[in-house]
Amino acid sequence: MTSRVVLSAGSNIGDTRAHLQTVVDALGDDLRAVSDVYTTPPWGGVEQDDFANITLIADGDRTPREWLEWCWECERAADRVREVRWGPRTLDVDVVSAEIDGTPVLSDDETLLLPHPRARLRAFVLVPWLQVDPDARLWTPDGVRPVADLIADLAPADVAGVRRAGALT
Numbered sequence: 001m002t003s004r005v006v007l008s009a010g011s012n013i014g015d016t017r018a019h020l021q022t023v024v025d026a027l028g029d030d031l032r033a034v035s036d037v038y039t040t041p042p043w044g045g046v047e048q049d050d051f052a053n054i055t056l057i058a059d060g061d062r063t064p065r066e067w068l069e070w071c072w073e074c075e076r077a078a079d080r081v082r083e084v085r086w087g088p089r090t091l092d093v094d095v096v097s098a099e100i101d102g103t104p105v106l107s108d109d110e111t112l113l114l115p116h117p118r119a120r121l122r123a124f125v126l127v128p129w130l131q132v133d134p135d136a137r138l139w140t141p142d143g144v145r146p147v148a149d150l151i152a153d154l155a156p157a158d159v160a161g162v163r164r165a166g167a168l169t
């Protein structure tokens with residue numbers, strides 16, 4: 001099965017750019033687009049260092065669940081340890097959304113929620129996504145919404161905090 005996914009990767013421990021680069025490298029020929037690296041204040045209320053974030057678009061011969069398992073492999077390779085929810089990490093890779101034949105995949109399975117229910121609230125996901133796809137759209141409970149409009153709905157300070165910090169390589 002071929003599917004298109006939008007992935008979000010973040011890191012705030014160790015060599016953050018190197019951790020993000022491992023995701024790009026692991027995608028290989030499946031990579032369609034990768035945003036610049038953005039420096040972003042921590043989302044979720046845990047006091048910690050700023051994150052480096054990227055959003056990627058990939059096409060590959062994987063089911064959405066296989067993409068999720070692929071994300072976990074990337075996290076394991078970066079020695080990711082699960083401790084505090086929304087806390088610091090070497091590498092976090094989430095499936096933001098998936099499409100099969102241009103149709104969004106919807107899933108309410110707790111182990112794979114699609115689209116990711118918090119993506120539309122996260123400037124650190126949406127701003128880099130808009131950079132690589134100005135026409136990006138995301139399914140929400142209120143219908144399919146342009147990512148540009150979702151960004152406009154966020155607190156301006158959250159959006160301003162997401163700062164472009166150059167390309168990966």
Ligand SMILES: Nc1ncnc2c1ncn2[C@@H]1O[C@H](COP(=O)(O)OP(=O)(O)OP(=O)(O)O)[C@@H](O)[C@H]1O
Pocket residue numbers: 068082085086087092093094095096109110111112113114115116118
């Ligand atoms: N779309 C998704 N992408 C990644 N993980 C998901 C998704 N939907 C559900 N999950 C589940 O979320 C669980 C927690 O993932 P993780 O530890 O990366 O959460 P988090 O990054 O701390 O928080 P958040 O889910 O808000 O990004 C995983 O066990 C995974 O099964």
Ligand SMILES: Nc1nc2c(c(=O)[nH]1)N=C(CO)CN2
Pocket residue numbers: 009010011040041042043044051053085086087092124
């Ligand atoms: N800015 C930012 N904040 C976060 C991030 C992230 O990647 N970037 N990841 C988290 C893990 O759930 C929690 N908070």
